Amino acid sequence: MLARVAQDGVGLAYVFAHHAQRLLDQGALVQVLADWTPPFSGFYLYYPSRRLMTPPLQALVSFLTHT
Numbered sequence: 615m616l617a618r619v620a621q622d623g624v625g626l627a628y629v630f631a632h633h634a635q636r637l638l639d640q641g642a643l644v645q646v647l648a649d650w651t652p653p654f655s656g657f658y659l660y661y662p663s664r665r666l667m668t669p670p671l672q673a674l675v676s677f678l679t680h681t
Contacts, residue, residue, distance in 0.1 A: 617643065630654065
């Protein structure tokens with residue numbers, strides 16, 4: 615939604631590149647402040663030690679680490 619708002623000329627939007635890539639490729643958006651944009655190294659999941667994990671949390675961790 616933020617990329618769409620920026621495309622409509624409302625202002626700047628700070629979004630993940632993959633959310634706006636199509637609009638960037640089409641020239642509908644341009645990247646600004648590229649020198650100030652840190653590279654995205656991925657998401658992190660913080661959770662308690664393995665011995666305290668509930669089964670639903672264990673299933674989530676297993677799913678996210680295998681995809």
